[in-house]
Amino acid sequence: MAVCYATSKDGIHWEKPNLGIVEYEGTKNNNIIWRGEEQDGDHWAGPHGAGIFKDNQETNPNRKYKSLFKVEDLSVGFSKDGLHWDEYQSCEGDVTVAGDTHNNAFWAPTLNKYVGITRTWGEMGREVARIESDDFINWTKEEVVLEGLDKNLQPYAMPVFYYGGVYLGLVAIHNQKIDRVHTELTWSFDTKKWHRISPGTPLIPCSEKKLDYDYGCVYTCAYPIFENNEIKLYYGGSDWLHFGWRSGAFCLATLRPDGFAGYEAKTNSAKIVTKNISYNGGDVSINVDVNKGGYLNVKILDKNGKELAKAKSVSKTLINGKLKFDKKIEHGDIKIVFEFANAKVYSFGFSN
Structure with missing residues (x-):
């Protein structure tokens, strides 16, 4: 197995440069940055399932890039530029998880710790496991999350990233009956307790056309790209089943801003009332898709339920659209x- 490198200026057209780092089939004229040795007995020819990220809070320049992956066991690697990697080392501590999956790690800003997401086995079959570390070397015992x-x-696998004040997980779901893998959405406040959104409903579904580039499996990459009018979710797709020989592809799915999940009312009207929110001024903005004949009405109440202001009705799709209210909203709980x-x-x- 190997890790390869590609670059793009627009996220659509990609180039695979000749790096001259790793020899493969008698030449270094390739884009490989890391390749495992020949398989030794039951050991993976790693790095298997390598998750790589740039650690912006790291002060040691030689460890700016980090990776969590499996070789003989769950291991870590460090790099100053993401291309040239030090000799890997096994995770120290109480980790015993198999790690034969798409491993991912990240700095959790609300915990001030590194968190690793991997996979283990339990009564229900495959299960997502979590480990944590202060230094990316010594790790805690894995816990099923x-x-x-x-x-x-x-x-x-479940790539995780911090977004909008919570942690979002893009969990791959392996359907045992049909041997295909799709991606669903989860979220967590603390990376420990996870909540599934519409279990069984894919965020990124597999194609229904046999031998299409993502008919068999959809494995998301760790970090979406957030642009002003679009979210880019890259993923690895394959044209055949999980346990079969298959061709892989680097793929792209897109969402509208904040489009991971929403509340939808198709025919009957719906109503949502928030809990008390501390309001300190600024415009109220909204992300909403409004279909033909649809509408969105918004009202502001005080903490006791008394109406303070009413917005102009929305009859079209808005991306970070500012609501126009008939009265000024005073500071306080609303x-x-x-x-x-x-x-x-x-x-x-809320925005100024």
């Missing part, structure tokens, strides 16, 4: 009421 709802739909039909509400926020 997500298991399947049944033995058929088993969670596999509740926001959303009433909508034939629309999907994603998020709201």
